[in-house]
Amino acid sequence: MKEAFREWQKGKHRDIVCQTCHHLSILEQNQLLVTYVVKSDSKQFSQTHGRKKSWQECRKCHAGEVSQGSVTLKKSYGHARHVFMQRIDCKNCHKGTVHDFHPNENACQNCHKDKGVHGIGMEAFSCLKCHSFSEKTPSMIPKNRCIKCHNTLPQKSPMSNLLCHQCHKPHGQISTIPATCASECHRNETSVGQHGLHMKQGLKCLYCHKPHSWVVGKDRASALCSKCHAPKDPKHFIY
Template sequence: VHGMKGLACLNCHTDRTVDLRPGRGKCLFCHGGERTRKELIAGGTLDVEFFRPNKETINKAPKINVPKGAPMQFYCYECHKPHAKLLPGFDKCLSCHRDILNVGKHQLHIETVGLECTWCHKPHSWKVTKEAAKSVCTTCHAYREPLSFIR
C-alpha cells in the first residue's frame, strides 16, 4: 500500500531494526500529525539509518489499552498492515481475542447486525467505564450500566 504512494522501502525499513520492521516512530512520522512530525524532526535525524524518535514523543503517541502483565507489547504494524488493508477488520482483533465471542452479546452483534469490533471498541482509547457506555453503547441502546452489556 505505502509503496503505491511513492514511498521507497527504506522510508520505513532499515537493517538497523529487528527483522527489518519499522519502529513506532516511523509510523508516527507520517500518521502522527504536524506537531508530532516537528518533534520527531527536532529530536532526531531523518536519515533512515539513524532515525530514532525520543521516548517523550513515543509516549505522547496514541495508545492501545494493554493490561499490565499482558503477554505481548504492541507496535502499530501488529494491527495496521502497511502492505495490505490499512484499517484492520474484526478478524485481526479475533486473532488475539477469540474468546470474547463467547462473552455477553458479542456473537449476536456480529452475526445479526454485522458490527465490527471497532464500531464499539476504540482500540486506541476505549475502556469499560460508565462514560464509555454512555457515549458508545447509547448510539444504539438506551443507557444501562456498563457491565450489563457483558452479562
C-alpha cells in the same frame, strides 16, 4: 581521480586508506606505473582498479562485532537476513558509485516485486522509509518509525505496546477491519459473554471501540448503547 577523492573525503570511509579496499594486481601496478611515467606532465589521467575486488573487502570490516563505529552485519537483522541467509552481495543493494555506498532504495523492488504500498499518502514511499536494517525484529520496522509521521495518535492506550503493523498491513489491508481483530488476537471475546452476544447481533468491533483509544467510556457507551437498549455502565460489561 579527483572526483573519486572528493567523494571519499565526504564519505564515512574517509578515515580508511585506499589500499584497505583497493588491491592492485602486479599487472595493474605496472600499468599504473607506465601510465604515470608517460603522462606525468598532464594534470590527470584516468585509471580503474579494484572495483570488483573492493566489494569483496566489505565483510572484513563490517562482519565483525565492532568495526569503525558502524552498524555491523551481525548486529543488524536486515543485513544478517540478506547477506548470510539470502547470500546477496553488498553491491546488489548499495550504490557504490564513486565511493557513495548509500543504500539504493530502488534495489528492493528487484527482489520484492510483490511488495507494493497501499496506504493513502504512502504510495511514493521507498522501502527504507519504514524498514530499518539495524532493527533486530523480523519485520525490520522500529516501533517509533510510524509515530514520527503519525504523531497525533495517543501514545498510551490498552494496546500501545503493540506494533502498528500488527493491525495495519501496508502491503495489504492498510485500514484495520473487524476481521483482523478477531482472527489475530481476540478469538475468545467474539464468542463468549457480552461480546459474543453483541457479535451475534451483527455488531462489529469497531462499532463500539474507537481505534487507538479502544476503551469504551461512560459517555461513549451512553451514546452507543441507547441506540439499541437502555445505557449501561461499561464497567459492568461482562466479558
